[in-house]
Every structure is written in structure tokens, then in C-alpha cells.
Amino acid sequence: MPFRLFHGHFLYFVAWYFYRKFTIMDNRLYQELQINECSKELLIKDRVLIQLPTGGGKTVEFCMIAQRYIRSSDKSVLILVHRQELMKQAAKTIYNVTGIKPHLITSKTNKWHLSRIYIGMVESTVKRLNLFNEIGLVIIDESHIANFNKIHNIFISEKILGFSATPISSSKKEPLNKYYQSIIVGPQIKELIRDGYLAQNITRCPKVVVDATKFDIDRRKGEYNESQMAEEYKQPRHIINTVDYYFRFCFGKKTIIFNVNIEHSKA
Numbered sequence: 689m690p691f692r693l694f695h696g697h698f699l700y701f702v703a704w705y706f707y708r709k710f711t712i713m714d715n716r717l718y719q720e721l722q723i724n725e726c727s728k729e730l731l732i733k734d735r736v737l738i739q740l741p742t743g744g745g746k747t748v749e750f751c752m753i754a755q756r757y758i759r760s761s762d763k764s765v766l767i768l769v770h771r772q773e774l775m776k777q778a779a780k781t782i783y784n785v786t787g788i789k790p791h792l793i794t795s796k797t798n799k800w801h802l803s804r805i806y807i808g809m810v811e812s813t814v815k816r817l818n819l820f821n822e823i824g825l826v827i828i829d830e831s832h833i834a835n836f837n838k839i840h841n842i843f844i845s846e847k848i849l850g851f852s853a854t855p856i857s858s859s860k861k862e863p864l865n866k867y868y869q870s871i872i873v874g875p876q877i878k879e880l881i882r883d884g885y886l887a888q889n890i891t892r893c894p895k896v897v898v899d900a901t902k903f904d905i906d907r908r909k910g911e912y913n914e915s916q917m918a919e920e921y922k923q924p925r926h927i928i929n930t931v932d933y934y935f936r937f938c939f940g941k942k943t944i945i946f947n948v949n950i951e952h953s954k955a
Contacts, residue, residue: 716885718875719749725872727751730825730847733869735840737831737850740874745884746851747778751785753849758788758804763824767807768839775807782807787926793820793950808898810835814842817885825849831868834859834907840867857908894929898919 700882708740715723724740729736733927740746742801754765767782767790769775775792782805793808793816794886800819808816826843828836831850840848857864864871865916880886898920902914920926 695882698912705751711868715748715752716745719745719752720873722872723749723752723756726849727756727871730849734846735850735868735870737852737855737864737868737871739852739871741877741880741886742853743887744853744874744880746829746853747781748785748852750849750931751778751782754782754805754825754827755786755788757825757935758786761824762819764803765827766813766826766843767805768810768813768822768829768836769807770809770833770835772809774829775809777866778807788941793815793827810839816836827843827851829929830858831855833863837862837867858905861888891921896925896929898926914949918952921948922952 722740726736728736734911738746738749742751751897752769753898754767767778769778772794775794779790779792782788787803790805790807791803793806793813795812797816797819802821803816804821806813806823818939823843823846824847826839828839828847828848828850830836832855836850837859848867850864855864855871875883877886881888900912903916903920905911906913915924930945
């Protein structure tokens with residue numbers, strides 16, 4: 689082999705090795721335990737719910753479960769999320785965990801595509817059930833949102849695995865125990881803080897706070913009405929409070945400001 693060709697292959701291998709070394713994720717002990725328990729439950733039950741606090745690594749967990757499943761089955765995995773930006777986040781994590789590039793099901797999907805892992809939102813997916821491979825496992829992120837309930841009537845014989853930090857249905861008429869046969873509870877926030885996986889929060893707020901009871905509940909999303917919140921929080925007093933508290937407590941530090949939506953961010 690000519691030296692130049694060998695050198696090119698060697699550099700490619702080195703780049704690939706370090707990319708995989710620093711992007712492939714190692715699961716934490718509690719994740720491994722929860723994944724193992726989930727695998728056992730899915731052998732005897734068709735509907736299993738996993739609870740893990742925000743920041744505990746739900747996305748990594750369901751990606752690892754998807755990886756285990758496709759290794760032992762010739763069927764594919766469908767992952768459902770409730771926001772478009774979460775599709776890209778999940779796709780990136782799946783690739784980092786499994787090395788597989790999942791196929792995204794969107795409103796523009798119009799051709800059949802073979803993949804071991806699909807990611808989609810509910811409405812786009814149910815309209816395109818004929819455009820992807822046979823599904824054996826459906827994973828639902830934020831499964832407490834009522835909009836996902838219809839999935840249980842579509843995928844009858846498939847295994848369904850739900851993930852939620854707050855496994856309380858957004859609809860009182862449709863409790864989660866109507867759809868899931870068992871729940872696997874992970875470590876809680878205090879435990880994750882104690883073990884160094886989450887940071888201890890320090891909460892401060894202005895003297896004048898918003899009365900959340902005046903916001904309607906969007907039952908479909910399981911959240912407060914987005915347009916009502918945006919209308920309230922774009923008021924000058926809230927923006928001034930945010931700037932004031934930034935200079936008092938966060939000046940010179942890396943800061944993230946969460947807004948209601950894109951329009952609110954432009955206010």
C-alpha cells in the first residue's frame with residue numbers, strides 16, 4: 689500500500705476513534721439498573737412506564753433501550769416526541785449512543801424509508817404509518833401528555849414504553865394506569881443531587897409574581913396556554929425584572945433565559 693494511502697487511512701482511523709471515544713455515552717449505574725428492570729418487564733408486559741426526573745438522562749436511557757431492542761429483534765423502534773426541536777435532540781443522542789442515524793418522520797416525509805430507528809411527532813407519524821418498516825417497540829417521551837394516548841389504539845400488538853419525569857396524566861379522565869401495566873421509578877431529585885448528577889438549585893424570584901391561575905390549561909399539551917403566557921411575560925415589568933436580577937445575581941456568568949416561545953424571545 690502506498691504510504692500516502694496508508695497515511696490517509698491512518699488519519700481517518702484516528703479521527704474516527706477519538707470521535708467515538710468522546711461522543712459515545714457511558715450509562716450511569718442507576719440508568720443501567722433501570723434499563724435492566726425495564727427489559728425484564730417488557731418480557732412479560734406490553735405497556736411499561738419509566739419515571740426519571742428532568743436531567744436524569746431519560747433520552748440516553750431510551751436510546752440505550754432502543755439499541756438493546758434492535759440487537760435482539762429484526763423489527764424497528766419508533767420514538768415519539770411532542771416538539772420538533774426534540775426530534776433533533778433525540779436523533780443526535782441516538783447517534784452518539786448507538787452509532788445509528790435515525791430516520792425523522794415529518795410533514796415532508798412522502799417516501800417509504802427503511803431504518804432501524806424512527807423518530808416522529810404524533811400527527812405526522814399516524815398519517816404515514818405505511819412509510820416505514822415494521823415496528824416492534826414504540827417509545828413515547830413525555831408520555832403523560834394526553835395527545836399520545838391515541839398511540840395505544842394504533843399500536844395494539846407492539847410493545848409500548850413511556851417515559852416521563854411527572855407521570856401524572858394531563859387529563860383526569862385518562863389516567864396513565866389506563867394505558868400502562870407497570871411503572872419503574874428511578875432515583876429522585878434529592879438522590880441525583882446527592883450523587884453529583886444534578887446541581888443544587890438556588891431559587892430567587894421578584895416580589896411581584898404572576899398569578900398562574902389566570903392561564904388556561906392546554907389539555908392537548910398538558911401545559912399552560914402558550915399565547916396567554918407569552919402575552920403576560922412580554923410585559924415590560926417582567927423584562928425589567930429579568931434584567932435586574934441578571935445584574936444582581938448572574939452578571940459575568942453563563943446565563944440561560946427561558947422564554948415562552950419565539951415571539952416572546954423577540955419582545
